[in-house]
Amino acid sequence: xxxxxxxxxxxxxxxxxxxxxxxxxxxxxxxxxxxxxxxxxxxxxxxxxxxxxxxxxxxxxxxxxxxxxxxxxxxxxxxxxxxxxxxxxxxxxxxxxxxxxxxxxxxxxxxxxxxxxxxxxxxxxxxxxxxxxxxxxxxxxxxxxxxxxxxxxxxxxxxxxxxxxxxxxxxxxxxxxxxxxxxxxxxxxxxxxxxxxxxxxxxxxxxxxxxxxxxxxxxxxxxxxxxxxxxxxxxxxxxxxxxxxxxxxxxxxxxxxxxxxxxxxxxxxxxxxxxxxxxxxxxxxxxxxxxxxxxxxxxxxxxxxxxxxxxxxxxxxxxxxxxxxxxxxxxxxxxxxxxxxxxxxxxxxxxxxxxxxxxxxxxxxxxxxxxxxxxxxxxxxxxxxxxxxxxxxxxxxxxxxxxxxxxxxxxxxxxxxxxxxxxxxxxxxx
Numbered sequence: 001x002x003x004x005x006x007x008x009x010x011x012x013x014x015x016x017x018x019x020x021x022x023x024x025x026x027x028x029x030x031x032x033x034x035x036x037x038x039x040x041x042x043x044x045x046x047x048x049x050x051x052x053x054x055x056x057x058x059x060x061x062x063x064x065x066x067x068x069x070x071x072x073x074x075x076x077x078x079x080x081x082x083x084x085x086x087x088x089x090x091x092x093x094x095x096x097x098x099x100x101x102x103x104x105x106x107x108x109x110x111x112x113x114x115x116x117x118x119x120x121x122x123x124x125x126x127x128x129x130x131x132x133x134x135x136x137x138x139x140x141x142x143x144x145x146x147x148x149x150x151x152x153x154x155x156x157x158x159x160x161x162x163x164x165x166x167x168x169x170x171x172x173x174x175x176x177x178x179x180x181x182x183x184x185x186x187x188x189x190x191x192x193x194x195x196x197x198x199x200x201x202x203x204x205x206x207x208x209x210x211x212x213x214x215x216x217x218x219x220x221x222x223x224x225x226x227x228x229x230x231x232x233x234x235x236x237x238x239x240x241x242x243x244x245x246x247x248x249x250x251x252x253x254x255x256x257x258x259x260x261x262x263x264x265x266x267x268x269x270x271x272x273x274x275x276x277x278x279x280x281x282x283x284x285x286x287x288x289x290x291x292x293x294x295x296x297x298x299x300x301x302x303x304x305x306x307x308x309x310x311x312x313x314x315x316x317x318x319x320x321x322x323x324x325x326x327x328x329x330x331x332x333x334x335x336x337x338x339x340x341x342x343x344x345x346x347x348x349x350x351x352x353x354x355x356x357x358x359x360x361x362x363x364x365x366x367x368x369x370x371x372x373x374x375x376x377x378x379x380x381x382x383x384x385x386x387x388x389x390x391x392x393x394x395x396x397x398x399x400x401x402x403x404x405x406x407x408x409x410x411x412x413x414x415x416x417x418x419x420x421x422x423x424x425x426x427x428x429x430x
Contacts, residue, residue, distance in 0.1 A: 029058055031059075103159070286303070334358055
């Protein structure tokens with residue numbers, strides 16, 4: 001039995017954190033990875049999580065969640081991460097890609113499973129691995145020049161993991177598109193992939209591989225082959241070889257695999273089992289399994305715990321956010337981020353309120369008002385339950401580095417903003 005070692009991860013020095021992690025794991029330790037933002041939040045919190053006595057290591061204590069604010073800690077043995085890497089390697093071999101010959105590009109934070117696993121896979125496969133600094137990812141011309149300077153640029157299969165926010169930024173500039181087109185395969189996960197973004201990626205012949213996974217599953221459990229994506233197939237692909245999927249009666253996706261996390265860590269230091277007696281973990285995502293190409297392909301509809309019920313209609317805010325971003329791009333509105341939050345309503349049950357961040361508003365209220373009028377026009381033909389009843393500019397609005405929205409955090413921001421405001425009301429749809 002053992003306790004954990006805390007490892008604070010500097011986003012500017014992921015290689016240093018990776019080196020410390022490798023040493024700790026070699027000693028058989030449990031390691032809790034923590035980013036800078038989480039460290040500050042922990043310092044401000046009066047009730048720190050009690051460190052439990054853990055089973056024999058090595059293993060990782062990883063934060064999960066964030067899409068609804070329900071951030072939790074999961075215990076993932078190192079052996080489960082090894083199994084995940086093996087399953088992904090087999091998937092690549094089925095596509096004709098030899099993992100050991102690859103170069104794995106990694107622009108994601110190591111404290112999240114999305115950034116941890118590219119490094120972990122490269123170690124297990126014997127592949128090359130390259131960290132990409134956040135500043136480089138925001139400067140496509142510099143990114144392309146820096147990448148081309150590597151001796152192995154385009155000399156081996158190049159694999160990349162991205163979240164949609166990063167994909168959008170890169171696709172907005174020719175240098176970013178050129179960099180993406182050089183990749184052999186681009187896993188895209190962490191958030192919903194908008195249909196217009198997928199269509200543009202197909203037009204540019206970007207080899208996207210939409211995928212689905214979670215901290216609880218040691219990352220990827222399904223992935224779409226790039227050839228299938230370019231042929232127009234939707235969704236997140238079929239399960240990897242060590243994974244079973246089902247959709248429960250309430251529409252929730254359930255996963256069964258030998259690499260599910262051992263347990264969740266609760267605030268009081270106790271451990272809660274992740275899976276039921278039959279080994280199934282309910283993800284909290286609403287999903288469909290659609291037959292395509294002789295396989296059951298996964299399609300994610302939205303978060304069950306993020307869905308709202310408004311005027312008798314079930315609404316998935318994440319889908320509407322993607323829909324609005326797509327409409328804004330088509331209308332040439334410089335919308336950089338939008339988040340739809342639920343507020344209580346006596347007649348409707350719940351209504352949506354929108355937080356928006358513009359590109360280049362420069363503090364001009366008249367310009368911001370015109371842009372907001374354009375957004376409202378874009379949703380004028382949406383169902384009443386889908387239309388926000390209030391819109392608020394929020395210059396600091398941004399998802400986490402892993403592409404997740406911390407909705408609880410922004411709910412607090414909204415409540416403080418609206419404390420002395422009266423929301424406008426629409427007529428009830430009935």
